[in-house]
Amino acid sequence: xxxxxxxxxxxxxxxxxxxxxxxxxxxxxxxxxxxxxxxxxxxxxxxxxxxxxxxxxxxxxxxxxxxxxxxxxxxxxxxxxxxxxxxxxxxxxxxxxxxxxxxxxxxxxxxxxxxxxxxxxxxxxxxxxxxxxxxxxxxxxxxxxxxxxxxxxxxxxxxxxxxxxxxxxxxxxxxxxxxxxxxxxxxxxxxxxxxxxxxxxxxxxxxxxxxxxx
Numbered sequence: 001x002x003x004x005x006x007x008x009x010x011x012x013x014x015x016x017x018x019x020x021x022x023x024x025x026x027x028x029x030x031x032x033x034x035x036x037x038x039x040x041x042x043x044x045x046x047x048x049x050x051x052x053x054x055x056x057x058x059x060x061x062x063x064x065x066x067x068x069x070x071x072x073x074x075x076x077x078x079x080x081x082x083x084x085x086x087x088x089x090x091x092x093x094x095x096x097x098x099x100x101x102x103x104x105x106x107x108x109x110x111x112x113x114x115x116x117x118x119x120x121x122x123x124x125x126x127x128x129x130x131x132x133x134x135x136x137x138x139x140x141x142x143x144x145x146x147x148x149x150x151x152x153x154x155x156x157x158x159x160x161x162x163x164x165x166x167x168x169x170x171x172x173x174x175x176x177x178x179x180x181x182x183x184x185x186x187x188x189x190x191x192x193x194x195x196x197x198x199x200x201x202x203x204x205x206x207x208x209x210x211x212x213x214x
Contacts, residue, residue, distance in 0.1 A: 001187055006055035006066040007172075009144075011152070014203055015173040016065070019182065019189040024062070026043040026055040026207070032068065040077075041118040044068045044104025049116060054109040063114075063187055066106045069172045071147025073099045081148040084137050088150030091136070098163060101170045105181055117181045118152070119174035121165030123151065128159055146172075152204040167199040 005016055008027035016023050029048045034043035046066075052066030071078040073093060081087035101123055106116045128136075136155055142148045150159050151170040168175045175192035182189050192198070 002062050003182065003187060004055055004062045004064040006051040006064050007211075009067075009172055009202060010068055011150075011171050012173045015168055015171060015175060016178070018175060018192045018198075018200050019179055020187075021096070024059070026059055026064070028054040030054050036189055040070065040075075040100075040102050041120065043119060044065055044070055044102050044108060045116045045118050048104040049106035049108070049113050052106045053111065053113060056108040056111050060110050063182075063185070064108045064111070065178070065182075066108070067173055069101065069103045069146040069169075071099055071101050073097065078147045080144060080146060081142055087137050087142050087148050088133065090142075091128060091133055091198045094125045094147060094149070096125070096143055098122055098124045099147070101165075103169050103172060103174055103177075107175070107181055115181055115185055119166060119169045119177045121167070121169045121174075122163035124161045124163050125149075126159040126161070128156075132156070134158065150204070152202055154202070154205055157202075162199075167195045171204070173210060 002022050002024055003020055004024045004026050005013055006026055006028050013025055028051050032047050034046040048066040048069035052064045078090055079089050099119045104118045107114050141153045149156055152183040166174050179189045179192055
């Protein structure tokens with residue numbers, strides 16, 4: 001049974017393959033907004049549902065999984081950076097404090113939403129040395145990433161620590177929550193690896209390079 005991932009993120013595709021080999025990718029372009037009255041958890045589910053519905057119209061016979069990830073400092077959402085200057089401001093805001101990473105999930109079939117879920121992880125980012133900030137900004141690894149950083153990026157990882165919640169959620173796809181969502185809709189999956197194993201065997205560990213936009 002094919003699971004179609006409604007995402008342009010190559011990282012989500014890597015993570016989803018821990019659960020099933022039968023996947024396809026259908027990137028979509030939508031307006032990533034939700035009603036202001038919603039909680040963060042509800043809002044990311046709404047945006048994930050928009051993505052899944054958009055892809056489901058092109059894949060009516062398949063289950064389509066949408067996901068949306070945001071970073072929040074309190075009630076303030078930290079969006080993606082578009083320029084090196086914006087990236088420096090994102091890192092300055094997160095450095096030396098704890099923030100939350102939320103991912104919403106939505107499952108659609110035949111153009112209809114069938115289920116949804118979300119996960120949250122608390123992350124502490126230690127104060128970043130100036131030379132680390134300079135190297136990270138120059139690497140372009142931040143491009144397209146919620147909050148302007150990736151916990152899997154090895155040049156930052158010594159300064160980024162989980163407080164509570166799954167590592168995979170910070171990357172963009174909470175594996176245990178995704179497994180449960182798929183299984184309760186009768187989609188076969190494998191059990192994911194332990195989050196500590198996944199972090200220690202980082203599948204994204206590679207030299208600094210530019211990455212496609214998520």
